[in-house]
Amino acid sequence: MDAECSQLLPLVCGVLVDSRQLVKDDSIYEKLLDWFKTLLNAAPPEMLLEENQCLVGLFKQVLNMGDPDPNLLAFAMRLVGMFAAQEAGYKYLQGKDVVQNMFGECNYNNDTWKDASVRRSWIQGLLCMVQHKQALVFLQQCGLIEVMLSLLNDSSLFVASAGNDLAAHIFLMSATLEGKAGSRCISDLPDVAQTIFRYLEKILTSGAPQSVTQSLKALITIFKGSVDTLADVLWPRISELVKSLLNQKPVNGSPHLEGLLLTFARFQTFCSADHDLWIVVKQALKELxxxxxxxxxxxxxxxxxxxxxxxxxxxxxxxxxxxxxxxxxxxxxxxxxxxxxxxxxxxxxxxxxxxxxxxxxxxxxxxxxxxxxxxxxxxxxxxxxxxxxxxxxxxxxxxxxxxxxxxxxxxxxxxxxxxxxxxxxxxxxxxGALSVRPLSQEDLEKTYKVLAAYLENPETDPTVLKKAFQASVKWLQASHTSAEHQEASHSFLQGLCPVLMKRLCSPCWEVRDSTLEFITHFLNILKEHNEYLQVVSLSGLLQLALNLLKDQESYVRASAVTCTGLIASIAYTNPTTTFSSIEDLNKEALVPALIDILCQDTEGFPRRAVVKVFTDWLQNGHLTEIHDTELVSRVLEVTLSDLDWEVKMNALELAHGYITQTLEVNNFQSCPYTAGLPMIKKMLPIEDTLRKCEQVGLFQFLLSCLCDCDRPVALKACEILLSVKPRLCEESTVASEQHRRDWLEGRLRHLHISAHADNGNTELDSKWVTELLKKIDLDGIKCSLSKSSDYLQETPLSLLQDITATLCGGEEQDADCY
Structure with a gap:
């Protein structure tokens, strides 16, 4: 704990127990517990208590209150449990009579016990504390096991659920810490474990639905944390209990009974086919x-x-x-x-x-x-x-x-x-899922027929139509790999094209959108099969899809952009397809149309889709045919001022792909004697890489994104710069922090002014990028950006200051505790 927090803590403890103060923000207790949990992960509990005696004073003051606030008492119970989770902390608090008084009779027989939050926190405190044998002994000596078991049938489901967790935890702790090696029956288990198990047996056979359910829940939790040997010991008794439940009509607690059987079925000790577990399972399959x-x-x-x-x-x-x-x-x-x-x-x-x-x-x-x-x-x-x-x-x-x-x-x-x-x-x-099973030609035709009926029916609901499209994609994907099934798929697709054209003209935008998604998916699957592409191309379907780039609905425009990008990709890859004859796919026509959407569209979805299309083209090698430097430069320039952070994220993917390809290019060997040898990847000289990146304004874009107000954008830019830094900066220089900040500030100011000048010339030598990458602390920036956006405000000191400033004001206020 730092000095400032240590100085404020006594004041905070005094404020919390002051009955004159009005604490309206109950969440401050949860925030304080989170802080103490962090402290206890880093320092011994007895040391924290010794150095901060105000905490022990807080516990004693709460216990001495005649009628403490339920929220304050609940907080104290949970905090004591956290400090007593280690033996040293337990002994320290036990020596101060805190543990006995906090969890003993004086509290669970008090009027505040009627509050469900107090009962639940009592359980949660014990759940934290019972991590060692001393705590188990304390539970036995004080008779707390019986109190805990009585809470399994509590009127509050939250309390009962927490009680199940505590009962299971104590059972497993007792069996682990006090159990005998080689135990063969329940009577060999420790007394605490036997007490819990007998109680669970009792309420399981009580016939009361709620009691049966709680018992089954506790047993499931127990066996989820058990080992094979313990499960083997308990199964004979459990099997008899399960059989008795199955013989009742109706079967009590059936959902949890199913869970209990499945929990047992996962143990390796029961995997033998002749184990009697499977006899009980078969009975359950009949009786449930x-x-x-x-x-x-x-x-x-x-x-x-x-x-x-x-x-x-x-x-x-x-x-x-x-x-x-x-x-x-x-x-x-x-x-x-x-x-x-x-x-x-x-x-x-x-x-x-x-x-x-x-x-x-x-x-x-x-x-x-x-x-x-x-x-x-x-x-x-x-x-x-x-x-x-x-x-x-x-x-x-x-x-x-x-x-x-x-x-x-x-x-x-x-x-x-x-x-x-x-x-x-x-x-x-x-x-759709059954498409993976081995089926006959007759089955394929039967399936295509019913799918066509749903796709053709004008009354098919849009959500059902989407499912029909998804199933059709799966069957086309599964069938086109088999020569005997290709004819049926070809026929299905041929008959489907007129239907798709009607769907693309539907007044319902969801239908148009789903249809475009379907066209994109099946083109992606069948792009290597010219006979299928021929059917689609001759139908006029693709031209209609291209027209939807101007649809009034943004989702449809985005899907049309994705579909268009794939169609163009297929046309560029395979010029022999009839796709190439579609006039709107001409590179000189399509690229300006997409850029226009990127610049003019008022919705984010189509703009994101445009950048994704260009990124896909870059990865597939299509941008080299359409002046990649000019296009990438234009995309980065436009997206830099885009207000949609996801558009910038997609542009960063494009930038990352561009710089990666620029750093590493393929050098095809021209020597005839090396034909057939693997392609060798050649690294471009750093100067050439920097020159190509400078031409498209790539580093200016990355550095601007590094300073972006949207944290995911800044973090992504930082990660990209970190990934290329080892290649661009083979030797790093060490400079003072102040010198590095001054140099960086001057360079970024110069870069910002130059980048917005009319001539667009940065007026910086080619080494400015490597100098920048050497001096900027990218690792530190990444560490800061990886934290939550409000981590500076969500500090323990901020929390303590807010509590004291608000509650010590003497007036009724709401605490703004971050």
Missing amino acids: SPLQAGSLAFGLLSLKQCPQDVRIQSLCVLLHPLDCILRVSEDSFGQPSLLDEPVCDPITVQNLMSTKTSCTGLLCQCLNHLTDLCDKGCLLENIPDQSILHSVVLVLKVCIGQSVCTSPAGSQFSRFLIGCLRVQRSALDSI
């Missing part, structure tokens, strides 16, 4: 409600050590809702069902599927889990891919009225699903 069983199944399928038979049962549980729809649909005649026989209780599932809310909820859960499992690659290899895809396609068809089931159950599903946007979005996500 379909919603909870579905979540449990998803968690099990995500585990690598889950036995094969349990994985199969989990998959059956997960797919049951889809199987229900597949069985009642006329479209499924001749199509195998997903499941040989239902795993969940069919009556329970049918009851859930008989109301719209539960039906759509269960179906969406199924589809979302299916999507996640596909993305993670956790689905079994031998699952019925064709039936799964067919069922999801069927759901999509029912949602837009393309498939109507005449059976009673099917008719009911149709009423629930027709026009249900939530189900449509989830099903389209699943369709």
